Amino acid sequence: MAKKNVVIGFMGTQLDSGQGAGRWEKWRPTISLVQHEDTLIDRLELLYATKYEALAQTLQRDIANVSPDTVVNLVPMDVADPWDFGEMYAALYDWARSYRFDPAHEEYWAHITTGTHVAQICMFLMVESRFIPGVLLQTAPPKKQERGNPGSYTLIDLDLSRYDVLAQRFSQAHTEALEFLKSGIPTRNKRFNALIEEIERVAVRSQAPILLTGPTGAGKSHLARRMFELKKSQHRVQGDFVEVNCATLRGDGAASTLFGHKKGAFTGAAAERAGLLRTAHQGVLFLDEIGELGLDEQAMLLKAVEEKRFLPMGSDREVSSDFQLIVGTNRDLRIDVAQGRFREDLFARINLWAYTLPGLAQRPEDIEPNVDHLLVRAATDTGRAVRFNVEAKARYLQFAKSADALWSGNFRDLSASVTRMATLADGGRISTGLVDAEIQRLRWLWQTAAETQAPELDLDALLPNAAGKLDLFDRLQLEAVIRVCRESLTLSDAGRQLFDQSRTQRSVVNDADRLRKYLLKFGLTWDAIRQLA
Known part of the structure; x- marks a missing residue:
């Protein structure tokens, strides 16, 4: 069964006006809606100010003469200033919120040819935000004025998902x-x-x-x-x-x-x-x-x-x-x-x-694209292209992604490292010798940082009554988990690192809750562990 066509629009106090017989000689946008022989408007929700009650009733009678099957509902909508956006939008919003739309059985066309420009904008916004679940309706007069010629109309769908190009x-x-x-x-x-x-x-x-x-x-x-x-x-x-x-x-x-x-x-x-x-x-x-x-x-x-x-x-x-x-x-x-x-x-x-933002050591898979980017930037800055030998790049990346690479200065360290190698590269090539020297420099750079990292974990002090009863397997696993927690800013961050593989296989991911429950098995809390950091 075809859906009913329902038009929502403002009465045009000028365009729709006329009381005598001569009104039928002019194009009236609201009347034109029901004059298209191939289109039936089942219902018209006509919004109007009560001071134009007489004109609204005339339009209701004229539509009944042209299209007896069209039901016209006169909807009084008094706004102190029809050019005030706030007032007009509030009035239209209140009406739309209380109106009983039935999209399953009715098509809604919002007429934007009549009313003040502010009213037209508000009608547009109602449709765009789906408060009015329909499309815009734009009518236009015929090129040659003649009795009974309804002109043309265009439907505009604001659902951008339907426009592939957009x-x-x-x-x-x-x-x-x-x-x-x-x-x-x-x-x-x-x-x-x-x-x-x-x-x-x-x-x-x-x-x-x-x-x-x-x-x-x-x-x-x-x-x-x-x-x-x-x-x-x-x-x-x-x-x-x-x-x-x-x-x-x-x-x-x-x-x-x-x-x-x-x-x-x-x-x-x-x-x-x-x-x-x-x-x-x-x-x-x-x-x-x-x-x-x-x-x-x-x-x-x-x-x-x-x-x-x-x-x-x-x-x-x-x-x-x-x-x-x-x-x-x-x-x-x-x-x-x-x-x-x-x-x-x-x-x-x-x-x-x-x-x-995760540190560089937490994003090992991003080290290579960042190295490539830094080499391109170095070439732009110096006007001299530099590349790795195949073996040299493999050796550098192997170290850069290893546990020995602390990257305590994160991307600042990486940028400085690439800059040094690019500057020292003879013939525009970074050799294995340069890479080996750079690795030694980085190890020296991070030596102090490694020595001043968080103190060794004393599990016996943390769990005075339970640590001695743990199996070696549980003890080693718990120590590793606590180290990750001490190096993380949040419980969620630690959970993401610890469950980085199994989390991708779950439909519902809550790393923080999984980690919290694991710690509670040993009577530990996040706050207690963070006090050790």
Whole structure:
């Protein structure tokens, strides 16, 4: 059984007007809807202001004369100012929310030829957001005015998934955005790629604060700048990218640098200073190592983020700045909150979008594409192409992916390593000799880091009543699990590493819960283990 055609539209107080017999000589968009011989309009929901009641009733009678099978429902919709977007949208939204749509049996056409331009825009938005589950209907007069000629009509479906060409273009734009955030590096780590894919969606859709955590050198600053550049390319920000390392801010200089000051606010304030928050107006402010920021500055920052206004030092008049905040840290701010070093309310405000960037040692499959990228960049910087010998590259990658490669400085270490080899390569070739020398240099570089890693695990002290009763198998397994936990920022991060293979075979993945239950078998908790780190 064919679905019924239902039209929803505003009455045109000018285009639909007319009381005398002459009204039939002109084209009236609402009347034209029922004059097409090959199209039956089963019902018309006619929205109108009550002061035009007489015209609405005339249209109802005229439609009955032209198409007796069409039911016309007159829907009063009084808006104080039909050109006020807020009022018009609210009125149409309230009507759509209370209307009993039946898409299984009815087709809905939203008529956008009549009504004010604001009303037409609101009707468009109702259909686009699926509050009205239908398509747009656009009518047009005939080229030659003549009695009974209904002109033409066009149906416009806003379901973009039905337009293959548009879908392909959106898919291409999405892929290009992901490649941009990754600097064109074809990364292979599934966890990292999934993280970047979500960050891309957040970067282009949200203005809320973003928290990036991860070890030093994991790429937090670089990713923050790429996010800004992506937003800039899509005209989602107009201002600049402003970056500051909070570890460099101390005393009065911290508040002055961020929030500005008036002349004479403190000793040495010889001139007024705008501050970085105002410099970042309509742009992005990246505060790296935010855990180093003092508690007073944290309170001022919270107000600036929530209210878009703040007091510069020495001023009694607030200033405003509208910016997006991205923050970075290599610390677990939850521990800082618990110990009173970081404000809980600020942490809650910046924790809406939180992402932990894995270190290079946690992404061994991404080392090779990053090495290739760094060689290309070195060639661009020096104008001299450099490549590995086949054996040399295999030897370097074997070491780089091994447990001996700590990569404590993460991508900074890798970049420095590739730069050294590219600079010393004779004839544009990195030989096995160069690789062997570089490996020795890296071992020397990480020697101190290896010696100052977390102290040896004393399982007997951790489990005084149970450690001696463990089988050797259970003891070795538990020690290995605890080491991974001590090196991870979160329970989920540790779980992802420990269950990196079996998690791909599960329909429901909850690494944190699996790890928590394992630890509880031995009477251990995440907090107890983290105190050992």
